[in-house]
Amino acid sequence: MKKLLLPVLPLALGLTLALIWRLERWPDPILYLRADLATWLLLLGLALSLGAALSVGAWALAGRRWAQVLARARQDEAEEHRRFIRRLDHELKNPLTAIRIALANAVAGKDDPIIGSVRSQVDRIARVSADLRKLADLEAQALEVEPVDLAELLTELVEMVRRRPEPAAQRLQLALPRAPWPLPPIAGDRDLLFLALHNLLDNACKFARPEDTIEVRAIEDSAAVLIDVADTGPGVPEEDLPHLGEELYRGSAPRSVEGSGLGLALVRAIVARHGGAMAIRSRQGRGTVVTLRLPVTR
Amino acid sequence: MERAKSGGNILLVDDDEAITANLAPFLERAGFAVAVAADGEAALERIASAQPDLIVLDVLMPRLDGRETLRRLRHAGNRTPVILLTQVGSPVERAIALDEGADDYLKKPFEPYELVARIRAVLRRSQGDAPSLAGAARLRCGKLELDRQARRVTLDGQEVPLTAKAISVLEYLMLHPDEALSRERLLDAVWGWDYPAATRAVDSRMAELRRLLHDDAANPQFIETLVGYGYRFIGRVGVAL
Numbered sequence: 001m002k003k004l005l006l007p008v009l010p011l012a013l014g015l016t017l018a019l020i021w022r023l024e025r026w027p028d029p030i031l032y033l034r035a036d037l038a039t040w041l042l043l044l045g046l047a048l049s050l051g052a053a054l055s056v057g058a059w060a061l062a063g064r065r066w067a068q069v070l071a072r073a074r075q076d077e078a079e080e081h082r083r084f085i086r087r088l089d090h091e092l093k094n095p096l097t098a099i100r101i102a103l104a105n106a107v108a109g110k111d112d113p114i115i116g117s118v119r120s121q122v123d124r125i126a127r128v129s130a131d132l133r134k135l136a137d138l139e140a141q142a143l144e145v146e147p148v149d150l151a152e153l154l155t156e157l158v159e160m161v162r163r164r165p166e167p168a169a170q171r172l173q174l175a176l177p178r179a180p181w182p183l184p185p186i187a188g189d190r191d192l193l194f195l196a197l198h199n200l201l202d203n204a205c206k207f208a209r210p211e212d213t214i215e216v217r218a219i220e221d222s223a224a225v226l227i228d229v230a231d232t233g234p235g236v237p238e239e240d241l242p243h244l245g246e247e248l249y250r251g252s253a254p255r256s257v258e259g260s261g262l263g264l265a266l267v268r269a270i271v272a273r274h275g276g277a278m279a280i281r282s283r284q285g286r287g288t289v290v291t292l293r294l295p296v297t298r
Numbered sequence: 299m300e301r302a303k304s305g306g307n308i309l310l311v312d313d314d315e316a317i318t319a320n321l322a323p324f325l326e327r328a329g330f331a332v333a334v335a336a337d338g339e340a341a342l343e344r345i346a347s348a349q350p351d352l353i354v355l356d357v358l359m360p361r362l363d364g365r366e367t368l369r370r371l372r373h374a375g376n377r378t379p380v381i382l383l384t385q386v387g388s389p390v391e392r393a394i395a396l397d398e399g400a401d402d403y404l405k406k407p408f409e410p411y412e413l414v415a416r417i418r419a420v421l422r423r424s425q426g427d428a429p430s431l432a433g434a435a436r437l438r439c440g441k442l443e444l445d446r447q448a449r450r451v452t453l454d455g456q457e458v459p460l461t462a463k464a465i466s467v468l469e470y471l472m473l474h475p476d477e478a479l480s481r482e483r484l485l486d487a488v489w490g491w492d493y494p495a496a497t498r499a500v501d502s503r504m505a506e507l508r509r510l511l512h513d514d515a516a517n518p519q520f521i522e523t524l525v526g527y528g529y530r531f532i533g534r535v536g537v538a539l
Contacts, residue, residue: 100409101321
């Protein structure tokens with residue numbers, strides 16, 4: 001309210017003075033303001049500049065206010081989403097437990113294939129619910145931050161993935177900088193970072209054809225480390241790209257490829273918790289590169 | 299009456315009838331005598347008249363929840379082993395559950411066979427006259443000592459520079475001596491998440507523990523590897539004064 005009053009104040013002051021002048025019948029001479037054209041032009045320019053400056057300032061202020069409102073709304077929405085996931089998970093827990101026990105009672109020694117199939121579907125529901133819940137918790141819980149040597153982490157990860165059965169995984173390439181200096185340590189939760197990078201490589205290997213190439217590269221870029229996980233695999237259809245990393249989004253990927261639809265969402269959440277970002281570029285039939293940007297200092 | 303069953307007397311406390319109606323017969327078939335209470339107050343009344351060998355206690359219940367029930371029980375000096383059935387995942391909340399004197403906990407939705415295995419393990423541990431490890435502030439195994447409050451580990455009186463995570467792993471191992479602990483269970487208990495492939499994190503902390511405790515993997519004093527499964531703490535664990 002105060003901000004609104006300020007511009008009106010001079011007008012109110014002028015009005016009051018004019019009224020007093022008239023009522024008191026003080027001497028009221030006519031004043032002529034005369035100037036040459038050049039001065040008028042100068043004054044006009046000045047007035048226009050003043051007006052423009054004022055409106056630009058007001059605009060910027062409104063923009064900042066709007067951005068704050070938007071950020072707040074997004075935060076509220078995310079929080080509400082997390083609450084919903086927790087409640088859903090909570091409501092599913094007792095029935096799932098009861099079904100599991102009932103199944104165990106129903107089998108009681110016999111080996112029934114129908115019960116086996118029901119059991120595995122119950123496991124599947126339980127896993128999706130638990131994974132969604134863990135994802136929601138991850139966005140809120142504290143990280144166990146320690147200095148993480150990414151070169152060492154990537155080397156361990158790549159050695160592990162090379163033991164997979166896929167031919168493309170066995171030929172996995174890792175490129176780490178040695179000159180002018182090796183990668184700086186970053187402050188992060190090592191186990192979560194390992195998990196995020198493992199998920200990316202797991203995706204690349206799962207979809208790779210035998211002749212495909214998978215590469216992992218890391219470089220330092222000002223105050224961040226950039227990690228690329230790139231493959232010459234089947235790529236992602238353009239219409240799927242904006243949705244990658246959404247919970248339970250599986251796109252048009254063949255159902256035959258195992259997955260929960262939570263892998264990339266998990267990567268995105270882990271990277272976001274480290275103050276970083278994930279970017280995906282892909283061309284169908286050519287391949288995909290996922291780039292993680294992890295800040296060095298937090 | 300039901301005392302004829304040799305497995306032990308279990309008091310099952312849960313407000314959800316879908317759980318108790320299925321779980322009670324399951325536990326009976328596993329050889330336990332089972333009594334059911336629908337909430338904490340009913341459980342405390344029942345315990346006052348007939349002392350069970352072990353209590354399986356749900357955390358979220360109307361009237362008197364599992365946590366408060368456990369607190370009152372311990373406050374009254376009752377040391378009956380308790381397995382908590384928790385709903386939540388965060389490691390902090392689980393640590394609180396153990397701090398309040400639960401002997402173990404299981405996260406819903408659990409596999410009933412897993413519950414039976416935990417009940418047997420807790421009963422086995424509590425049968426000796428040794429004081430319960432769960433409530434102890436300091437644990438000892440030979441030259442190894444773990445101060446649970448100060449989060450400090452000493453070997454032969456010398457402090458061992460372990461990371462916080464490694465200390466939590468060691469604590470869980472020492473609280474479950476002689477139990478085969480799968481990597482998944484360790485992850486779930488200590489890390490609070492059990493994504494596939496994360497089991498690697500467990501191996502990496504075990505390597506740290508072994509290196510700093512000078513424990514030879516081929517001829518271990520403390521931590522034995524169960525190939526393709528997990529780990530087992532083989533030392534004899536007692537309460538340190």
